[in-house]
Amino acid sequence: MTMPPRLNVRPTAALKAHPLWSQTDFEYFRGKGYSNQQILEFWDRDLRLGCQPLNWKPTDAKYQHSLRRITRH
Structure with a gap:
């Protein structure tokens, strides 16, 4: 099974240090x-509202469908 290509994006240091950081x-x-x-x-x-980080699981069908939809693959 071939995984769709990952987006080529670079997060800033501020994003990576954020309490809600999640690569997915x-x-x-x-x-x-x-x-x-x-x-x-x-x-x-979201942090002010008390939300938790959203950690999509790359093996989850919902994640794969959403990623395919936004990358159009």
């Missing part, structure tokens, strides 16, 4: 077209 969540947002700054704003808002 970051890839999802970047795939949707959001900038690093917008992602940071989302995570800051």
Whole structure:
């Protein structure tokens, strides 16, 4: 089984240090077209609301479907 290609995106140091950091969540947002700054704003808002990090599991069918949809593969 071939995995879809991963997005080629680079997170900033501020994103990687954020309490809500999640590589898969970051890839999802970047795939949707959001900038690093917008992602940071989302995570800051979510942190204030008491949300936990979203850790997609790459083997999860829902994750694979979402990633295929945003990367169009």
